[in-house]
Amino acid sequence: MAANGAFAVVPLLIVCSLVMSSSMFYNYLNEFDGSSTSAGETQQPDAQVSTGGEGAAQPTLPEAVPIAMYTAVSSNTALGRTVNLQLAAESINGKIIEPGETFSFNAAIGDVEHDDRYQLAPVIYDNDMIIGRGGGSCQVSSALYVAALSANLKIEERHPHSAVVDYVPIGLDATVLYGYMDLKITNSSEAPITILAETEGQSVTVTLIGKPLEEGLRLEPVSMLIDYHREATPLPKYMEWDADLFNQSFYVVESYREVYYHGNKIDSLFLARDLYEVFSGSAIRMPDGNLEISK
Numbered sequence: 001m002a003a004n005g006a007f008a009v010v011p012l013l014i015v016c017s018l019v020m021s022s023s024m025f026y027n028y029l030n031e032f033d034g035s036s037t038s039a040g041e042t043q044q045p046d047a048q049v050s051t052g053g054e055g056a057a058q059p060t061l062p063e064a065v066p067i068a069m070y071t072a073v074s075s076n077t078a079l080g081r082t083v084n085l086q087l088a089a090e091s092i093n094g095k096i097i098e099p100g101e102t103f104s105f106n107a108a109i110g111d112v113e114h115d116d117r118y119q120l121a122p123v124i125y126d127n128d129m130i131i132g133r134g135g136g137s138c139q140v141s142s143a144l145y146v147a148a149l150s151a152n153l154k155i156e157e158r159h160p161h162s163a164v165v166d167y168v169p170i171g172l173d174a175t176v177l178y179g180y181m182d183l184k185i186t187n188s189s190e191a192p193i194t195i196l197a198e199t200e201g202q203s204v205t206v207t208l209i210g211k212p213l214e215e216g217l218r219l220e221p222v223s224m225l226i227d228y229h230r231e232a233t234p235l236p237k238y239m240e241w242d243a244d245l246f247n248q249s250f251y252v253v254e255s256y257r258e259v260y261y262h263g264n265k266i267d268s269l270f271l272a273r274d275l276y277e278v279f280s281g282s283a284i285r286m287p288d289g290n291l292e293i294s295k
Contacts, residue, residue: 064191064209068151072143072167073203074136080119082202084136087117089197089204092144096194097187102156103195105141105176105183112137113178138175139167140197141183143206145174148185149221149257149271151208153193156184160274164251171223171253171274216262221271227252249278 074081091109112118112134121135138161145158146168158174159181165173174183187193191211198205213219229250253274259267 064194065212066207067210067212068147069205069207070143070146070150071203071205072139072146074139074165074167075202076122076136076166077202078121078135081121081136082199083119084112084121084134085139085202085204086199088112088134088137088140089199089206092140092195092206093197094194096192097185098192099187099190102184102186105144105174106178107182109137109140111178138165138173140204140206141176142168142173143204144185144195144197145183146172146221147206147208150219151193151210152189152213152217152219153208154186154188155271156186157182158184158272160272161276163277169223170225170251170276171255171272172221218260220258220260221255222258223253223255225251226254226273251276251278 088109092105095103095108097103113132115134118134118137120131120133123132123135123138142165145155148155149172159176160171161173161175164170167173175181176183187210189211193208193210196207196209229248229252253276255271255274257269257271258265259269
């Protein structure tokens, strides 16, 4: 898969403890969507074949069940942000993504900067924290992004924030800006996907309802800190091309979609490599088992 940004990909060593038959690999590869952080072809589900004839048995889809859920919680208690969180969640709640259809987060919530219902609240813009209309809506898009990864859906478009946020692990966020940056998800399954979104205070929970994944198959989005640069210290060799980074403190993070089959990790699929500026006093949700913030 192609990585975001201009940095070289650090190889990841994976030990597979499960020996799978060729037919099991075939089923797994057909089940997994092969998502990317950039736009690509939409994977269409296999067509339903009818034997024809009056009274012929019609294929039935498995009963829809919750297949993924994620709760994103922020420490920001600004009143305007709480209102925005609720409005954005209501805009995607109940939306149905048909098989092969691509869902656009921006199309669902609209242009929040020109929507008077949305309040002024802190937003990250161009590596800075400013006050803007609609602050908080990215918390909803980020929760949807993580849920979609767990549900084995195809990610057509996703962008990281330029600085760290506190409501998802660093590297698993999805920022949006109407007309410029969107979160686009394709339903690569054989059944409709329904989005449920609800808020409580500073938390938002996104649940995806659809066809159950293959028995024993589980997908887990994870992120890994691979570098930390402290302001005014020498840049890593692979970043020396951008002298402006010298005076910034930032993290470099890689994200993966780990694939488990009956509890055994069988694959780790690269999603993206992102760079996040660190503001003084930033609240950062770190991935488990990674670098300490002081390193």
